[in-house]
Amino acid sequence: MITALRGATVILGDRAVLRDLDLEVGPGVTVLRGPNGAGKTTALRALAGLVPLARGTCEVPFDLLYLGHRPQMLHGLTVRENLRFFTELRGRTSRAPAYSAALGVGGAREARIGGAIGRWGLSADADRPVERLSAGQRRRASLARLDTEWCGLTLLDEPFAELDDAAVALVHASLASARDRGDAVLVASHGHADLDEIAGRIYRIDDGRAA
Amino acid sequence: MITALRGATVILGDRAVLRDLDLEVGPGVTVLRGPNGAGKTTALRALAGLVPLARGTCEVPFDLLYLGHRPQMLHGLTVRENLRFFTELRGRTSRAPAYSAALGVGGAREARIGGAIGRWGLSADADRPVERLSAGQRRRASLARLDTEWCGLTLLDEPFAELDDAAVALVHASLASARDRGDAVLVASHGHADLDEIAGRIYRIDDGRAA
Amino acid sequence: MTTTALRGSSASWIRLSLGLASLAGALVASVMALVWAPPDANQGEVQRIMYVHVPSAWTAYLAFAIVFVASAGWLWTRRRIFDAIAVASAEIGVLFTGLALVAGSIWAKPTWGVWWTWEPRLITTAVMFVMYVGYLLLRSLSADVEGRATRAAVIGVVAVVNIPIVHLSVTWMNALHQLPTVLRPDGPAMDGRMLATLIVSVLAFTLICAWLMVARVALETSRQERVLDARGA
Amino acid sequence: MRGAWLVAARELRADARHPDGFATAVTFVAALVLIESIVVGPQVARETTVAPALYWIALLFAAIVVTTRSFDRELADDAIDAVLALPGGRDALYAGKLIALAATIAAVGLVGGVLQIALLDLTLALPGHALVAVALGVIALPAVVIIDVALTLRLRGRAALVPVLAVPALLPQLVAATNALGLALSGDATGSLAWSGLLLAIALVYAVLGLTIAGTAIE
Amino acid sequence: MRGAWLVAARELRADARHPDGFATAVTFVAALVLIESIVVGPQVARETTVAPALYWIALLFAAIVVTTRSFDRELADDAIDAVLALPGGRDALYAGKLIALAATIAAVGLVGGVLQIALLDLTLALPGHALVAVALGVIALPAVVIIDVALTLRLRGRAALVPVLAVPALLPQLVAATNALGLALSGDATGSLAWSGLLLAIALVYAVLGLTIAGTAIE
Numbered sequence A, B: 001m002i003t004a005l006r007g008a009t010v011i012l013g014d015r016a017v018l019r020d021l022d023l024e025v026g027p028g029v030t031v032l033r034g035p036n037g038a039g040k041t042t043a044l045r046a047l048a049g050l051v052p053l054a055r056g057t058c059e060v061p062f063d064l065l066y067l068g069h070r071p072q073m074l075h076g077l078t079v080r081e082n083l084r085f086f087t088e089l090r091g092r093t094s095r096a097p098a099y100s101a102a103l104g105v106g107g108a109r110e111a112r113i114g115g116a117i118g119r120w121g122l123s124a125d126a127d128r129p130v131e132r133l134s135a136g137q138r139r140r141a142s143l144a145r146l147d148t149e150w151c152g153l154t155l156l157d158e159p160f161a162e163l164d165d166a167a168v169a170l171v172h173a174s175l176a177s178a179r180d181r182g183d184a185v186l187v188a189s190h191g192h193a194d195l196d197e198i199a200g201r202i203y204r205i206d207d208g209r210a211a
Numbered sequence C: 001m002t003t004t005a006l007r008g009s010s011a012s013w014i015r016l017s018l019g020l021a022s023l024a025g026a027l028v029a030s031v032m033a034l035v036w037a038p039p040d041a042n043q044g045e046v047q048r049i050m051y052v053h054v055p056s057a058w059t060a061y062l063a064f065a066i067v068f069v070a071s072a073g074w075l076w077t078r079r080r081i082f083d084a085i086a087v088a089s090a091e092i093g094v095l096f097t098g099l100a101l102v103a104g105s106i107w108a109k110p111t112w113g114v115w116w117t118w119e120p121r122l123i124t125t126a127v128m129f130v131m132y133v134g135y136l137l138l139r140s141l142s143a144d145v146e147g148r149a150t151r152a153a154v155i156g157v158v159a160v161v162n163i164p165i166v167h168l169s170v171t172w173m174n175a176l177h178q179l180p181t182v183l184r185p186d187g188p189a190m191d192g193r194m195l196a197t198l199i200v201s202v203l204a205f206t207l208i209c210a211w212l213m214v215a216r217v218a219l220e221t222s223r224q225e226r227v228l229d230a231r232g233a
Numbered sequence D, E: 001m002r003g004a005w006l007v008a009a010r011e012l013r014a015d016a017r018h019p020d021g022f023a024t025a026v027t028f029v030a031a032l033v034l035i036e037s038i039v040v041g042p043q044v045a046r047e048t049t050v051a052p053a054l055y056w057i058a059l060l061f062a063a064i065v066v067t068t069r070s071f072d073r074e075l076a077d078d079a080i081d082a083v084l085a086l087p088g089g090r091d092a093l094y095a096g097k098l099i100a101l102a103a104t105i106a107a108v109g110l111v112g113g114v115l116q117i118a119l120l121d122l123t124l125a126l127p128g129h130a131l132v133a134v135a136l137g138v139i140a141l142p143a144v145v146i147i148d149v150a151l152t153l154r155l156r157g158r159a160a161l162v163p164v165l166a167v168p169a170l171l172p173q174l175v176a177a178t179n180a181l182g183l184a185l186s187g188d189a190t191g192s193l194a195w196s197g198l199l200l201a202i203a204l205v206y207a208v209l210g211l212t213i214a215g216t217a218i219e
Ligand code: HEM
Pocket: C050, C053, C054, C057, C058, C100, C101, C102, C103, C104, C105, C107, C108, C109, C111, C112, C115, C116, C121, C122, C125, C126, C166, C167, C168, C177, C178, C179, C180, C181, C182, C183
């Protein structure tokens, strides 16, 4: 078990958004499904430690990669600068020396960032500030972190939104290789039935509860 | 012809985002396809008069409904209040008396708004402020304007993003009925191959040019 | 191709002749201001600062008036040349306002005993300066060619009210600053040689202004063309 | 212009739903007047020339604050685009915000004024004339500030740029408003009314100017 | 804390890319000092007790402006969530922003100070002591303002709420900084240094306090 929610209840504003939810994420790909407003995003944010639990527990591992609903890149910096910042910050703050070493320094790190940029089709836009990118390009930039900062646990919220077919295929490939590495990935998504093929486990929620 | 871009060039920042683009939108469903960063969003914004052309012309009809990339609902107001505001404003500013009458006043208008809310599955959330909704719920609220303010020309930017399967089917139904009414709809989307079945015309662009 | 080459060479010829004329004007004006004109009866030699101070202020007025016309022209026609003229004259106007402020301050120290004081003309001049610096900041903040031109043009149209305010400010309250001595209803009240020197200085400054303007507009239009050519690339 | 009232109503409804915006603006005015009074000393702050000036500076910054807040709400989820894409949307947006924000700032000004009178223990010789001055002085503020906020809508450094653009443009208005209010404080009825007349003229000029250029200014 | 320098570098790089933010902050300080001096009158504005007070008020508002701007950038596209989800992200964010914003405000303060000296024709008896006062006085501003901005991060009315929260908390700091600078202006070396010592203490207390509660304050 890499992480889990147990009896998790989250109250936002006037509403109980998660109610007594149990969710276990082990190695491989776990898929979280549910209609609009089911509570998928909230469950991921709870696992990332961004939303407090009113009841229940959440086991957050030390290192995780959370790619939320929005691309989470700092406006004003370029794609490359954003990716570099995240790798460096993770390398500095990680408690696992082997991991920080693996993230690379100097040349090796730059090479990996450049590789990720190329793979996600952003070579022409790598040195433009992120606010000038189209919605899909920004999403791609955010997903490039899958290549620069792979992690024991990755949380992906609707990773396919705004992506064209080529990029959707890249996400599938990334999921497959994470599974093969034995890392844990939790994907929240409503559609994309083809996810089921790669998924080790599928949770369905509705109205904040297991459905 | 309801609207058209002719030789349209748009420059944003340092970059020519549309280059000499020709695009004609007639009655029925027109689909605009292209990979991430192709210029679909920019073409729609140009047609909506939100982006100035550096060269070329754009024939904007007096009344149009533009549903952009983001849900465009005012935070602080509820879904119902937002829908009511848009219907009323359109009724007041429209130059076509028949159209403003059709938008309804008082009871008839409220009934139509209520119907749209029900159809898009927002009955339980209609009187909550929009910022408390989930991403998909907010998108549904925005799409409910298709029912309350149908228009001679509708521009839809990635209408399927963030929607679950039930809502995707609703969008398809709305597109079909707009086509049957003889209204013009322009949909920008990268994927969703099933759009082709309903589409009268398909444009493909890449890098700001017809492809 | 031939026409643009032709236009290019005639433009550079204009620039060259304007440059030479400005140089000559500056030389003549300097000699007149420093040697020929008599020192002031009360103030002595420091009064010669006037030959920089007053022309700077007037050239700034001229430049800001051009900003107004060009901004209106852009909003009306959306022809890019107007935007180029507007930005060129705004920069020149800020430059010369700054020069008038600095020269005024240097003049103020010996005559009034302070670098700066709070009286209508000085405040309104400072406000005019800040407003056009704001204009330039607004431009520098937005990168979109069309949007930037429109945003700036709105300010360029509105800010023109500063010119009459600054000019008339001396007549408000008890102004310390010189009342109109040249531009006044019943004609200039000044020594003939001083007046002649001032007129020549004003001409020289106007020439310099025109020279800077032509060069800056050329730079801006070539920049615009480069951006437009991005579409071919 | 028929849409203006709808936009204004929408604005005021969103404000009434969350009166915290109004409450913070009032607290802001009070804090600014208080801190400025502490700085210049109570004797100076009570002078009939200084007290109204402090009041109008505080109100100007409060106007900037509420206008920025109003447009920030508009930027979330691109709400503004939906209005701009409607026929006549730009003008309705400007005029509607002008109405709603003038009303809000007037309310902030009334409460802030009462607070200042209490805090500084001022005696108001001509309350009626003071009310007229505040009512007329309050219109030009949003007329200018809305344009400046709209011009800098999606720009970095907006928070600092708006005062830079607005303060010089509103200087005549500040002078007239300070005089109109100062003379009402000290009991000069005709003088106060004369300045209020100027305020009315300024308000009209700026409102008409704003309506004329709003279409181009709001991106 | 090892991430703090990375965050600070990121912050300063984004600022250096667009130095307009700095330029507008300086113009803002200049405009505020200008308008306040006009209001209270030049004689009053030049007094060695009033001039530093005007300076620090302007700098406080400039600090609020640059801090808000810095977090606004962070809110776009939820960028802040990515940092908060990293181990130690909250502390790194606070400490990094503290370093970067203190540096920016110090630069704004230097340029603004020179402007004020020129505008009001002040004579600075002890420039060295004044520099010390500015350097120390500048640290507490972001230490407090960052927390206030973070607390109100996604709230409506933030623009008005931050000054309301920050001004009372920073009142001791404003008094100490005004005295340290005022005595440096008038030539009292020991007095100025004593107040600067207090400034150092305040800066330390607020910075440590900020670091301690940043984890909970940043939502
Ligand atoms: C920083 C300080 C000063 C500023 C900002 C300033 C600004 C100006 C401006 C804007 C004008 C153009 C007025 C117009 O024609 O509309 C002007 C004109 C003039 N200034 Fe100054 N000034 C300053 C200091 C001084 C001082 C110290 C003197 C002399 C004691 C002086 C003497 C004059 C004279 C003689 C004119 C020409 C007036 C006329 O004939 O209309 N100025 N100044």
